[in-house]
Amino acid sequence: MERVVITGGTCLVRGTFIKADILIEDGIIKDITKMISKVLKEDAEVLNAERCLVVPAFFNAHTHVAMTLLRCAVEDVPLMDWLREVWRAESRMNEKDVYTGAMLGIAEMIKSGIACFSDQYLHMDGVAKAVEESGIRAVLGYGMIDMDDEEKRKKELKETVRFVEKWKNKQRITLTVDPHSPYTCSEELLVESIKLSQKYNLPLHIHVAETKDEVRMVKERTGKTPVKYLNDLGFFSQKVIAAHCVWVDDEELTILAKNGVSVAHCPVSNMKLGSGIARIAEMVDAGVNVCLGTDGAASNNSLSIIGEMKFAALLQKLRNVKIVRAEEVFKMATKNGYMAYGLRGGELEEGYLADITILRKGLSYTPLYNPFYSIVYSSYGFEVRDLIVDGKVLMKNCDLMTVDEERLMDEAERRGFDLIL
Numbered sequence: 001m002e003r004v005v006i007t008g009g010t011c012l013v014r015g016t017f018i019k020a021d022i023l024i025e026d027g028i029i030k031d032i033t034k035m036i037s038k039v040l041k042e043d044a045e046v047l048n049a050e051r052c053l054v055v056p057a058f059f060n061a062h063t064h065v066a067m068t069l070l071r072c073a074v075e076d077v078p079l080m081d082w083l084r085e086v087w088r089a090e091s092r093m094n095e096k097d098v099y100t101g102a103m104l105g106i107a108e109m110i111k112s113g114i115a116c117f118s119d120q121y122l123h124m125d126g127v128a129k130a131v132e133e134s135g136i137r138a139v140l141g142y143g144m145i146d147m148d149d150e151e152k153r154k155k156e157l158k159e160t161v162r163f164v165e166k167w168k169n170k171q172r173i174t175l176t177v178d179p180h181s182p183y184t185c186s187e188e189l190l191v192e193s194i195k196l197s198q199k200y201n202l203p204l205h206i207h208v209a210e211t212k213d214e215v216r217m218v219k220e221r222t223g224k225t226p227v228k229y230l231n232d233l234g235f236f237s238q239k240v241i242a243a244h245c246v247w248v249d250d251e252e253l254t255i256l257a258k259n260g261v262s263v264a265h266c267p268v269s270n271m272k273l274g275s276g277i278a279r280i281a282e283m284v285d286a287g288v289n290v291c292l293g294t295d296g297a298a299s300n301n302s303l304s305i306i307g308e309m310k311f312a313a314l315l316q317k318l319r320n321v322k323i324v325r326a327e328e329v330f331k332m333a334t335k336n337g338y339m340a341y342g343l344r345g346g347e348l349e350e351g352y353l354a355d356i357t358i359l360r361k362g363l364s365y366t367p368l369y370n371p372f373y374s375i376v377y378s379s380y381g382f383e384v385r386d387l388i389v390d391g392k393v394l395m396k397n398c399d400l401m402t403v404d405e406e407r408l409m410d411e412a413e414r415r416g417f418d419l420i421l
């Protein structure tokens with residue numbers, strides 16, 4: 001039995017911060033109490049969390065983690081121009097490149113307190129191998145694009161089936177079916193994606209209404225907006241995570257809410273690419289489950305959910321529609337991500353996944369009037385001291401336990417320049 005004990009921390013339990021100890025056994029939160037017995041501590045790895053906040057670990061609900069190799073390679077251009085340059089570089093990538101880029105991104109996410117991420121990309125075996133070796137949790141899907149090419153469509157669907165069959169039933173890997181978007185996928189590919197989702201009982205993960213250009217292209221081809229088009233195809237009959245949803249109207253918000261669609265909001269990427277500001281306040285009011293993602297590092301350029309929380313909150317204030325409170329934004333960064341993908345995590349509760357972040361109460365959290373305010377508005381990222389995933393300590397006192405950081409950076413630097421130059 002693997003056992004970890006967190007002692008003396010100020011823990012977020014059922015919406016309230018309290019002084020407590022946490023007992024973890026075999027990857028699950030076993031007990032939350034005022035004091036864990038000395039007998040249990042003797043057989044455990046003990047983390048002293050005095051002067052720390054102990055919270056559910058963060059969840060990156062939408063990313064393309066291997067794009068760390070393309071970080072800062074293409075800058076200061078609109079989305080469609082950016083995509084053309086990025087796709088050109090990606091066409092030269094192999095599985096080892098993707099593995100290295102994924103490991104680099106995973107190391108960054110561990111250091112920023114992220115226990116789980118949802119990834120859609122190419123050469124996904126490389127991402128899955130990095131997940132297995134690093135100890136992080138992940139939701140993975142092969143990103144399918146066919147551009148109305150029948151032969152390409154057959155290959156994309158075949159690759160999705162192969163990937164699902166190879167990586168199903170892994171302890172820390174959850175799988176999804178991932179058509180890229182309504183503007184890069186034919187109707188036939190979207191319909192086949194629904195069938196695969198039904199066959200394997202997997203969620204669908206897709207980009208939706210990220211830009212005005214996307215909405216225009218889908219309207220020109222189908223006569224409908226992306227959300228209405230997908231709805232009429234029956235796409236939302238399955239569990240769906242829709243990334244971005246920047247350009248949606250009230251009727252479309254109702255469709256998303258009625259069908260239980262989760263939205264992965266990526267505020268920093270949306271700002272950087274000039275995509276727009278998503279109507280998150282209205283989504284929350286409509287009952288849409290909103291979670292937070294970073295998108296890929298090439299369009300962000302970090303993989304920090306801490307940064308996404310602050311911008312998610314501030315952008316809604318800028319819109320001057322309705323304030324989305326810090327507590328709600330924190331849920332978007334934790335509980336809502338796990339809920340979107342059907343995982344029992346994102347809360348410090350007995351029986352839940354032991355994915356936990358420990359934050360130091362340093363200068364940026366002083367005075368600590370309200371921990372939610374400090375975490376959402378005052379965090380830089382260096383507050384993250386420890387990360388536990390699946391009951392295992394992946395970072396301790398800011399040191400990575402499963403990744404050779406220096407060696408990884410050297411390899412990523414070499415592979416990145418080989419792709420770009």
